[in-house]
Amino acid sequence: MKDILIITSYFPPETGAASNRMFHLATGLEKQKYKVSVITPLPNYPKGQVFESYRGKFKQTTTENNITIHRLWLYASNSKNKILRLLAMLSYSFSLICFFIFNKTPNKVIVQSPPLLVAFTCMLFLRRKKRRLILNVSDLWPIAGLELGAFKRNFNYKLLEKIERFNYHKADLILGQSKEILAHIKTMFPEKEMFLYRNFPDFELPTLSKQQESNPKITIVYAGLLGMAQGIYKLCKALDYSNITFHIYGGGAEKEKIINFIADNPNLPITYYGEVPREELHKLLLNYDITIIPLLNRIYGSVPSKIFEYARLGLPMLYFGGGEGETIIEKHQLGWVAHVGDYKNLNLTIQSIRKEDFTLKKRLEIQQIGKRYFDFNSQLNLLTKLF
Known part of the structure; x- marks a missing residue:
């Protein structure tokens, strides 16, 4: 059995796209007969507080679904x-x-980036000829931080660029x-071996049935992180509610x-339901x-994983994020x-949508597209050939 280590800053029981992505990667590799171990922090995302059941611990190691999980302080x-965020990283x-000092590390290691500093630590301390990073x-x-307004082009930004290059180099x-991510890296290291690894989900396709027409208005739902990048608060204020209801x-x-x-x-016909388990x-x-x-602003390289998840659910999408x-x-x-950032165009687009656009036939077509083009296991099979 081949050993492989995954190092990530997000992992269940945390929720969100990053956590789901790394969980599916770990379980997928385990099914392909890899002996998988994961290093991750004590669960704390998105509230920035260690989950109650993990408080007071410096380290916890458990085995879940045949995967060894090391949760670190x-x-x-x-x-x-910014200083407190830096201190956390x-x-x-x-x-x-x-x-790394007190434990043996496998010869194959997958490192999640961002955070840049965490990835830098791994690339710096784990590099050696026989280890595949x-x-x-x-x-x-x-x-992305520059486009979100989190950074300015100053000394600190140039330092982060150097760290970014170091990570790619090692x-x-x-x-x-995304293709944009790979294109960006190729400008610096055109000879580097690369693979387009989309954030495809791994779950059974649900059985779709005809919806009951109980609401004459179009029901629009958002599910996910309520962060600055998503701009849901601004969306609530900018939507034209004459023909829609909004659910969060x-x-x-x-x-x-x-x-x-x-x-x-x-x-206003807006309803907030809180956080709900993924299933x-x-x-x-x-x-x-x-x-x-x-997305509040177009972020170069970003492709929301929700696209692939909702396709497999057969759920029609209104995309307002730009880019790829x-x-x-x-x-x-x-x-x-x-058009990203253009709320007038968003409302005009919504006005053009009709109830007949959501037929069972159309949903089944979307679901089949998701099954055919966004298949997690087919992609993983191609990836493991490069290991």
């Missing part, structure tokens, strides 16, 4: 204070260094979740602002007409595209 924080890096790049930092194989699931930094906005505007959420999503996938995601929606006819 960190100073948990999701503060907007450095604390996890310190725990990683201690782990595989860097899984899900977002381009520091570019990787033996680079996985990128999830948690994050904007949660309280959204709850307060709904309370201050009881006449339950999949069942709930099938009750809505369409889902919206927004637009191309995927349009190419596979998965729904509608509105």
Whole structure:
């Protein structure tokens, strides 16, 4: 049996796209007869507090689904204070260094990036000729931080660029979740071995049935992180509600602002349901007409994994994020595209949508597209040939 280690900053019981992505990768490799171990912090995302059942622990090692999981201490924080956020990353890096010193590391290691500093720690301390380092790049930092307004082009930004280059240079194989990510890395290291590794989900396709026409308005649902990048609070304020109802699931930094906005505007048809387990959420999503996938600003290299998840659910999508995601929606006819950041165009797009666009036949077509083009196991089979 071949040993492989996955190092990630997010893993269940944490929720979200990053956690799901790394969980599916770990379980998929285990099914392919790899002996999988995972290093991850004590669960703390997205609230920035270690989950209650893990508090007071410096380290915990468990075996779950035949996967060995090492949960390491960190100073948990999701503060907007950059120093506290940096301290959180450095604390996890310190725990990683201690782990590397006192434990044997397999010859195949998959490192998740971002966070850049965590990836840098791994690439620095694990590099040696016989070890194959595989860097899984899900977002381009520091570019994404610059586009989100988190960074400015100063000395710190240039330092992060150097760290980014170091990580790519030391990787033996680079996985990128978008073509834009791989194109960006190729400008620096054109000879580097790379693989387009999309964030495909791994779950059984649900059985679709004809919906009951109980609501004359179009029901739009958002499910996911309520963070600054998604801009759900601004979306709540900008939507034209004349022909829609808006339903929100999830948690994050904007949660309280959204709850307060709904309370201050009881006449608007917005409902917030809180956070719901993923399996339950999949069942709930099938009750809505369409889902919206927004980004406050276009982020180079970003392709929301929701696209692939919702396709397999057979759920029509309204994409409002720009970039490569637009191309995927349009190419596979998965729904509608509105110009990122243009709320007037978004409302005009919504006005063009009709109830007859959500027939069972159309949903089944979307689901079959998801099954054919966004298959997790087919992609994993191609990836493991490169290991």
